[in-house]
Amino acid sequence: MDGWHDAADRFGVPRTDAVLLALNLYGLQTRLGARVRLQVSVPVGAQARTIVIAAGRPDSPFTLADSGQLFAGAELVGAAVRTDVDDAVSGYLRCWDGTAWRAATINPASRSKCTGCAPCPTSLEPTADPRLDTEDELHLLLDGLRQQLPHGGSLRDLHEITVSTACYESEDAALEAMMVLRKVLRSRRIDARIVLLSSVVRSREAFRWLAEHVGPFGLFLTADCVTRRNLILKKTKADLLPELMPALLADAREAGLDTSFTYIVGLDSTKDMEPFLSAMLPQVTLFPSLQVFQAHTPVMDGLHTPEADEFSYFLNARRIVESVMVDAANNLVPEPWRCYRSLWYESYAGQPLEGPRR
Numbered sequence: 223m224d225g226w227h228d229a230a231d232r233f234g235v236p237r238t239d240a241v242l243l244a245l246n247l248y249g250l251q252t253r254l255g256a257r258v259r260l261q262v263s264v265p266v267g268a269q270a271r272t273i274v275i276a277a278g279r280p281d282s283p284f285t286l287a288d289s290g291q292l293f294a295g296a297e298l299v300g301a302a303v304r305t306d307v308d309d310a311v312s313g314y315l316r317c318w319d320g321t322a323w324r325a326a327t328i329n330p331a332s333r334s335k336c337t338g339c340a341p342c343p344t345s346l347e348p349t350a351d352p353r354l355d356t357e358d359e360l361h362l363l364l365d366g367l368r369q370q371l372p373h374g375g376s377l378r379d380l381h382e383i384t385v386s387t388a389c390y391e392s393e394d395a396a397l398e399a400m401m402v403l404r405k406v407l408r409s410r411r412i413d414a415r416i417v418l419l420s421s422v423v424r425s426r427e428a429f430r431w432l433a434e435h436v437g438p439f440g441l442f443l444t445a446d447c448v449t450r451r452n453l454i455l456k457k458t459k460a461d462l463l464p465e466l467m468p469a470l471l472a473d474a475r476e477a478g479l480d481t482s483f484t485y486i487v488g489l490d491s492t493k494d495m496e497p498f499l500s501a502m503l504p505q506v507t508l509f510p511s512l513q514v515f516q517a518h519t520p521v522m523d524g525l526h527t528p529e530a531d532e533f534s535y536f537l538n539a540r541r542i543v544e545s546v547m548v549d550a551a552n553n554l555v556p557e558p559w560r561c562y563r564s565l566w567y568e569s570y571a572g573q574p575l576e577g578p579r580r
């Protein structure tokens with residue numbers, strides 16, 4: 223892991239992005255703890271942003287003093303203004319634009335009970351996310367979100383509600399859940415786009431049905447990785463072949479849905495990752511969630527591709543994505559609030575990144 227700052231200089235990546243990317247990758251060198259949520263300023267005094275990272279990583283260069291000062295080795299690189307144990311909850315607000323919360327993430331299918339994906343940290347977290355998927359239970363969940371709003375805030379300010387679980391076992395189960403959610407939102411006159419993280423919604427009929435009955439709707443296909451899928455992912459994800467995914471996104475887009483995907487950077491070699499991203503990126507209408515692979519345990523350490531031992535692997539992934547997006551004439555840019563373990567923070571393709579950060 224030595225030399226991550228030199229690699230960032232070689233790639234022309236700003237210091238802030240290099241620090242945050244490395245922090246996501248290496249986690250925090252605390253004695254205890256599996257996963258923490260930080261509101262962190264990098265450098266000290268900068269606008270705070272949310273990140274969720276592994277803790278209890280003895281080899282990490284990053285330490286957090288009781289005062290909140292964040293060090294990389296002996297160097298002060300930032301400050302945490304808030305530190306929480308990351309727990310699996312039923313819902314939380316995101317995308318604070320200075321006047322209102324514009325997005326929420328909800329977890330009605332009890333993500334913490336879902337198992338089967340080796341890189342998934344959910345089972346390591348404390349949990350407070352009972353299954354809440356009937357109409358009455360969804361109203362309760364939304365009431366809980368409303369209580370988190372500032373004075374004068376309204377859930378009608380939301381532009382997007384993401385259903386964070388990829389745990390639905392079948393396409394029909396996912397469609398039914400989306401229909402119930404839309405019904406509940408309509409009854410409260412909330413017109414936010416529903417975004418579902420899923421691998422089980424795959425058919426053109428389903429996309430058309432969602433556009434007609436649930437829209438506005440976005441599909442974030444949980445692609446996650448290209449190689450070793452049977453080993454790494456649960457069956458309902460692994461049985462979707464990566465070579466079918468670009469056409470699946472194209473079908474969803476054709477039906478009138480927003481489209482995007484999740485992908486974990488650090489599991490596949492560059493030679494497997496690059497053609498996959500080149501095929502997927504032209505099909506998105508929302509910038510994808512390209513997440514730095516975070517290992518929380520020594521067993522998870524063993525999942526990464528050997529190339530990911532080098533920090534430059536991640537910088538090269540940034541470069542690949544930027545170049546494919548330019549070639550596809552796609553002017554989407556990362557939305558900093560959307561991904562807590564992103565490849566980008568302050569800058570994208572040499573341009574500053576603006577917008578909400580938490």
Ligand code: SF4
Pocket residue numbers: 333336337338339342343344387388389456
């Ligand atoms: S589908 Fe996989 S990644 Fe998603 S919550 Fe379940 S185990 Fe975790």
